[in-house]
Amino acid sequence: MIVSILIVVAFLALYIVDPLELNTKLYKVLLLLAGLVLAAFVFFKAPQGVRLNAFFKETKIELRKVVWPTRDETVKTTGMIMVAVVIVAIFLWIVDAILTWAVQLLTN
Numbered sequence: 001m002i003v004s005i006l007i008v009v010a011f012l013a014l015y016i017v018d019p020l021e022l023n024t025k026l027y028k029v030l031l032l033l034a035g036l037v038l039a040a041f042v043f044f045k046a047p048q049g050v051r052l053n054a055f056f057k058e059t060k061i062e063l064r065k066v067v068w069p070t071r072d073e074t075v076k077t078t079g080m081i082m083v084a085v086v087i088v089a090i091f092l093w094i095v096d097a098i099l100t101w102a103v104q105l106l107t108n
Contacts, residue, residue, distance in 0.1 A: 004043035011035025 014020070015032045023029050043049040069077070 004039040006038040046091045
């Protein structure tokens with residue numbers, strides 16, 4: 001993993017310092033991308049990269065097991081949540097008005 005980090009740092013330094021005196025940005029960007037690809041390849045051969053790859057594969061398998069709601073269920077649930085939010089907002093508005101009235105009554 002350290003080697004992949006060093007590769008990224010080296011190619012970033014090549015991009016910034018430009019010792020090859022590349023005239024166009026295109027060549028500099030392509031060189032940087034090649035360095036990033038090389039660093040990714042080295043990283044995925046390291047033990048941490050192998051574990052990360054296994055994690056992604058297991059995540060993909062678990063996502064296949066998820067039962068996603070239908071469009072109708074999603075619309076109904078969203079509607080119920082919106083109604084609940086409006087009801088709570090009205091309740092809090094009323095409580096705020098009562099407390100404001102009570103504080104004004106006490107301070108006057």
